[in-house]
Amino acid sequence: MRVMAGFVAAGLAALIVTAAVTLSGVYDVAATKPHFAIIRWWLELGMRRSVQFHAASIAVPRLGDPAQVTRGFRHVQTGCLICHSARGLPLSPTVWRLQPAAPDLAETAPTWAPNELFWIVKHGIKMTGMPAFGPTHDDQTLWNIVAFVRQLPNMTADQYQRFADEGRAAGNEHEH
Numbered sequence: 372m373r374v375m376a377g378f379v380a381a382g383l384a385a386l387i388v389t390a391a392v393t394l395s396g397v398y399d400v401a402a403t404k405p406h407f408a409i410i411r412w413w414l415e416l417g418m419r420r421s422v423q424f425h426a427a428s429i430a431v432p433r434l435g436d437p438a439q440v441t442r443g444f445r446h447v448q449t450g451c452l453i454c455h456s457a458r459g460l461p462l463s464p465t466v467w468r469l470q471p472a473a474p475d476l477a478e479t480a481p482t483w484a485p486n487e488l489f490w491i492v493k494h495g496i497k498m499t500g501m502p503a504f505g506p507t508h509d510d511q512t513l514w515n516i517v518a519f520v521r522q523l524p525n526m527t528a529d530q531y532q533r534f535a536d537e538g539r540a541a542g543n544e545h546e547h
């Protein structure tokens with residue numbers, strides 16, 4: 372009984388402290404500084420678990436034939452590389468200051484399963500700058516994007532450049 376009472380008291384105290392900090396306004400929401408490391412870690416953990424949970428039932432089609440990857444590249448170039456770097460491509464100074472910043476796609480892609488990447492691109496992530504592409508893109512297009520993003524980590528800068536050149540040569544069909 373005494374142990375239970377202790378837990379309840381500790382829980383209440385934590386709630387009161389959280390409410391006090393929140394309502395006082397002392398927590399700094401400025402984007403010039405990142406969250407405290409522990410808050411960032413907590414939010415990331417929640418984000419990762421949420422994506423894993425919601426993406427678990429998505430069946431992954433066959434991915435990665437070259438035509439599909441090329442189609443995916445065009446969308447990634449116009450739709451994602453505004454905010455995300457890929458293989459160290461330079462970004463506009465405005466999006467560097469997103470907080471949290473959009474990670475390099477070549478670095479983050481291997482940390483997600485294909486169904487999770489699909490879910491992220493389709494639904495976006497609340498309270499970050501990550502938009503949902505589902506409302507404007509069909510699933511086939513979203514899988515093309517996933518197919519390209521999955522290839523990024525193994526792509527040399529030269530191979531990447533070739534995609535960019537082929538995209539331009541194909542007349543940039545203004546897809547995004």
Ligand code: HEC
Pocket residue numbers: 446447450451452453454455469471472473474479480482483488491492496499500501502504516520
């Ligand atoms: C308007 C800016 C913006 C655009 C456009 C955008 N993203 Fe994002 N993206 C973000 C931000 C900000 C995050 C959140 C980063 C975080 O929480 O650490 C994010 C998160 C992600 C993540 C999860 C990364 C991680 O591990 O934290 C993936 C994967 C991703 N984006 C892929 C894409 C793809 C693919 C596209 C194009 C179809 C795209 N994004 C377009 C801003 C953008």
